[in-house]
Amino acid sequence: MSALLQVENLAKRFGGIIATDDIVLNVAAGELHAVIGPNGAGKTTLIAQLSGQLMADSGRIHFEGHDITRLPPYKRSALGLARSFQITSLFLDFSVLDNVALAVQARAGHSFHFWRDARTETALREPARAALARVGLDKRADWPASALSHGEHRQLELAMALAGSPRMLLLDEPMAGLGPEESARMVDMLRALKKELTILLVEHDMEAVFALADRITVLVYGRVIASGKPDEIRNNAAVRDAYLGENEGAGHG
């Protein structure tokens, strides 16, 4: 199987709490793979393990044939694995363009350049402007990042992930806290992006997940209880019991 990302028996415990347990996951090149599950299912832990913020206790992660299980975040990012954050994590005292240009710079070799004004380097600024244009933030380029709205912060997150021209995006709840209109715009944007990139999407918004995903993996208490096409997941009894049913019961649909 020609999976771009292969996860084998990944596990992480925090003291007595099992955050992820024996996770097996394959993401094929070009697909949008969604990971869903109730709160506390280990979705964010999984993303953190994939991007390297957390080291797995056991199991292996392969990306493009490289074993990246023990690589620190910056090396994974250099291989083309980019993540966005659930809780907006930006450089708030920098301008919007500076935020994205830093993401470009991260992929442009080492940064031991001490003299030349980095804000005049077109090799950094042009790709950054292009990434901002792709998410529709080009008009905000010179604003301080702290002045953007929540929805715009999410767009900026995405622009930063895109700026390093990654092979694969790990998106941690890009829809979190967005209004219906902003959400719809984000779905459109992701639909356009999935034509060019492989995406692993962790998301609570079921409407968005079923609209976008090629395949879905369901996590409950850190374990994979089902994995398959959206239709298979929708009709899976275990998933309905553990997750979708619970949601319907709570009236969220």
Added chain:
Amino acid sequence: MTAKLTVRNVVVAALLIALALLPVYAEFGGNRFVLTLFTRIVILAMAAVSLNLILGFGGMMSFGHAAYLGIGGYAVGILAHEGVTSGFVQWPVALAVSALFALVIGALSLRTRGVYFIMITLAFAQMAYYIVSGLARYGGDDGLTIYKRSQFFEPLNLSSKVQFYYLCLALLYGSVYVVYRLINSRFGLVIQGARSNDTRMRAIGFPTYRYKLACFVIAGTMCGLSGALLANHTDFVSPAMMYWTRSGDLIIMVVLGGMGSVAGPVFGAVALLVLEEVLSSITEYWQIILGPLLLLVVLFARGGIDGLLRQAGPKPEQKVHQ
């Protein structure tokens, strides 16, 4: 780069020019003491500029920066004591030893964060203090008198007050320019990114530790140079140069002048030391006045003197409300 004509830029330019013209005033005003005072101010301003690089731009709260003043000073003092008076030997040694010290201290302390970083840098500086206090051959607690200032090529004579002042001033302006270039370079953006959000920096692909370490070494080396100047200025080195209260003075200069502003520490050094001079001539309890004054700055002028100057005059166009 085109500088705009703002209140702040005018004041900065005025300060730079005033410092350059000071020896003229000292000469014609017959006030030689003011030249001695300002030589000291210029030297300590340079130390504050170097501290600002790690503290203001890098967010590294080092509480042991005076150690480099002592190390740079003792490099000059010890070599002079052993008969090596050439500045071409003394100064490079002062820089190299400071850089090495910063490399070791930085490599260990940058693995910690927050209060631990403050405490560990303080601990290392105090360690250096006690080590030089124990150097019996070089005066121990009493310090070491330097009988001959650093020797350079012919026309340059450090024993001439005016020449020495201009040398210090040129090095201060040079270090301000170096910091200005550094913080706008790729390296500088990484340093400031790490101050703003270190986790995110590592997530997007920067091994921030090595950049912060490099920054720490650059700042330490720069401060070592001002230590070499200070030793030449006072013709004397003692452990007190690197006592922790001196590190505190440097932090006050940075905060007072404006953290993360290139020219801020120069304002801070001038303000603090002139104030100290004026107040101590009025009353021997001058610290009772200085303390609350600093408190007011910290409470009400977050950007220090430079921050106040930026607020003065017409505001730059608010891009936020376009």
